[in-house]
Amino acid sequence: MxxxxxxxxxxxxxxxxxxxxxxxxxxxxxxxxxxxxxxxxxxxxxxxxxxxxxxxxxxxxxxxxxxxxxxxxxxxxxxxxxxxxxxxxxxxxxxxxxxxxxxxxxxxxxxxxxxxxxxxxxxxxxxxxxxxxxxxxxxxxxxxxxxxxxxxAAIWGVxxxxxxxxxxxxxxxxxxxxxxxxxxxxxxxxxxxxxxxxxxxTDDRAAGKTPVPQIALLIAAVILVSLAGTVEATRTKALLIGASIIAAGLMLAIEKRSENRLLPTGAVTLGNPLARVYLIIFTLMLVLTSDIYIPYFLQTLHGITPLESGYLTALVALGWTLAAFFSGTLSGRRARRAIVAGCVLETIAAASLAVFLARDNQGGSLAILSPAVAGMFLMGFGVGMAWAHLITKILRIVEKAEQDKASAAITTVQSLGSAFGAALAGVIVNSTGLVTPGGIEGGVSAAHWLFALMALPGILTVVASLSIRASGDQAEARQAAA
Missing domain, CATH: 1.20.1250.20 (MFS general substrate transporter like domains)
Structure with a gap:
């Protein structure tokens, strides 16, 4: 062709x-x-x-x-x-x-x-x-x-x-x-x-036993990190997140050596493009979940009413939805570029909120608020650009006998990313001024550090998205030939 x-x-x-x-x-x-x-x-x-x-x-x-x-x-x-x-x-x-x-x-x-x-x-x-x-x-x-x-993807955004x-x-x-x-x-x-x-x-799955240890450790990781998102004490939050990471790490270690796998082959080996696609999905959701504190910062720092802050925060979802339909028309090389562009856009947008949202704007100045609103929209837009192409890449790379594992893992990784993102965001804001000293000063500090630090995992998505382009094409080609 x-x-x-x-x-x-x-x-x-x-x-x-x-x-x-x-x-x-x-x-x-x-x-x-x-x-x-x-x-x-x-x-x-x-x-x-x-x-x-x-x-x-x-x-x-x-x-x-x-x-x-x-x-x-x-x-x-x-x-x-x-x-x-x-x-x-x-x-x-x-x-x-x-x-x-x-x-x-x-x-x-x-x-x-x-x-x-x-x-x-x-x-x-x-x-x-x-x-x-x-x-x-x-x-x-x-x-x-x-x-x-x-x-x-659009349904999630809406x-x-x-x-x-x-x-x-x-x-x-x-x-x-x-x-x-x-x-x-x-x-x-x-x-x-x-x-x-x-x-x-047709049930065309490969034969195998249920990987009970991996499932138990994964559920433990989800519960621990979800609990971390509900605890006020920063030290307790950090301990719960650490325990969750240990549980997840043990699960991956067992998964890598076990004959009875929970995830499709190659999903826990970073040298495999499939693992990097799942990593991108996880990290995109982790970064995006920082938006849970946007309504608070809009109300506290920019003098926005609760109703107005709700509608403005919905711009994150609107960006995801519009980008999903726009990006859905792309294929081939343009689709691969959309994944990279989406990762870059989400990372830059999150970082921009560390500057534009973390401002004392009690007067509600549009000149100050507008860049923050644009950053919120573009953060969701970046996820929407990449999402559908990541899902399609997974379905094309994975062998037919492991398609069900691969499909189930998409939802699992998405949920994990959101749970870890919410817990990590809570640790950051509680450690950087949201509670002490609180108020405007604490809010500005918490908003700045939240989005500055949450943008860092976004850099990982950019690197991973660049690395899967050539290797992912080769894997898809092998799958198509098979």
């Missing part, structure tokens, strides 16, 4: 995902991602209402911790399900569990029961999110793989705005229960339609 010829991927359009032959599957898979993403942000909004209504403040941190840990376990189950179990069966189970967990939460008389519901709900949500990637190769021709990944908005509708009194109860019929309908609208997917 000459450089002037268009490949099938060049001519494919994202709108082909909504063509009649694949529309039902697109709606089912997109719906699974939407449930996972939106529910994550709805809960963050209604959690205070739950505590005011039924109590349980000391247990509040487990609401998110259990959900994330169970979601990781659910994504792992997609790859480690019993032999002969089809993806459609797992989809039905995931939708039923999500509905059941939502029902438990909606009827819960106390916080411990809410936690049970969140664990059940999280397992189903994690399975549904992982299935969206696992089904891609069975639903769409290869030229549409990148477009499907683009759609799912959900960061939609979730809190929906949560706000159910924040009064006992209305929080409606936020769960409305989801129950959606889950039931998805479970009923799954076998009818999703294609049969």
């Amino acid at each position: 000459t450089s002037t010829e268009a490949s099938p991927a060049d001519t494919a359009s994202v709108f082909q995902l909504f063509a009649r032959p694949v529309l039902p599957a697109t709606l089912m898979l997109g719906g699974g991602v939407t449930l996972y993403a939106v529910e994550t942000y709805i809960m963050a909004t209604i959690a205070p209402s739950i505590v005011r209504d039924i109590g349980g403040l000391p247990l509040l941190f487990w609401v998110t911790t259990l959900y994330v840990a169970a979601a990781v376990l659910g994504s792992i189950f997609v790859a480690m399900r019993p032999r002969g179990t089809g993806l459609r069966t797992v989809y039905v189970a995931g939708a039923v569990m999500f509905a059941a967990g939502s029902l438990i939460c909606g009827l819960a008389p106390s916080m411990p029961v809410v936690l049970v519901g969140r664990a059940v709900q999280g397992f189903g949500a994690g399975a549904l999110a992982a299935l969206s990637y696992a089904f891609i190769r069975f639903v769409y021709p290869e030229p549409l793989w990148r477009k499907a990944s683009t759609l799912y 959900s960061t705005l939609l979730g809190p908005s929906l949560g706000g509708l159910f924040s009064d009194g006992s209305d929080w229960r409606h936020a769960f109860m409305l989801i129950v019929p959606v889950g039931v309908i998805m479970a009923l339609l799954g076998p009818l609208l999703l294609p049969a997917a």
Whole structure:
């Protein structure tokens, strides 16, 4: 093929995902991602209402911790399900569990029961999110793989705005229960339609035993780092993060030597391009999660109202969504450049917030605020540029027998990146003035150090993205020849 010829991927359009032959599957898979993403942000909004209504403040941190840990376990189950179990069966189970967990939460008389519901709900949500990637190769021709990944990336971006908005509708009194109860019929309908609208997917996984030690260590790492995000004491946060890193390191060490692997071959060896793609996904999410403190800094340092800060922070999600659709039209060399450009853009944008957001702007001067707003938008835009191409690269590099492992790992790595990012951000701001001395002075210091330090992992994504270009092409070529 000459450089002037268009490949099938060049001519494919994202709108082909909504063509009649694949529309039902697109709606089912997109719906699974939407449930996972939106529910994550709805809960963050209604959690205070739950505590005011039924109590349980000391247990509040487990609401998110259990959900994330169970979601990781659910994504792992997609790859480690019993032999002969089809993806459609797992989809039905995931939708039923999500509905059941939502029902438990909606009827819960106390916080411990809410936690049970969140664990059940999280397992189903994690399975549904992982299935969206696992089904891609069975639903769409290869030229549409990148477009499907683009759609799912856009859903995550939109959900960061939609979730809190929906949560706000159910924040009064006992209305929080409606936020769960409305989801129950959606889950039931998805479970009923799954076998009818999703294609049969051959269980072509390689034979092997369940890697119990790796799974246990991974879940421990997720729980420890999630707990770190809820603790106020900086020293305790650091200890929990350190323990989580040790658990993750042990998991990777066992994974590298074990015959029963949790991850696809090469995923823990940096010399393999696959490992570097997963590293980029992890680090992109880690850096992006620093946005959890943006509303506070907008309100404290720039005199913005809570409502205004919410809409401005949503620009991060808007940037992700717009970039996903823009970048989704690229392929070949331009797609590889988009990965590098996205990593560079997120890193520079995060670093810019260390200067422009970390300002005493009580008067709300637009001249001072505008560069910070642009940095927020571009931080999300950078992730959106790279995301779909990273997912597609994974699906092309990995052998067919390990596709389910690779798909499940995408959701797992994404969740880990967010959890580590939130915990690390908490350690940074608490150590650099947010609490002591606090106020404007402490806020400026905390904002500066947060984004300056969180930009550093972004440099790692840039280096990794440059390193996978040639080696990734070679691996894809070998896979295509096979």
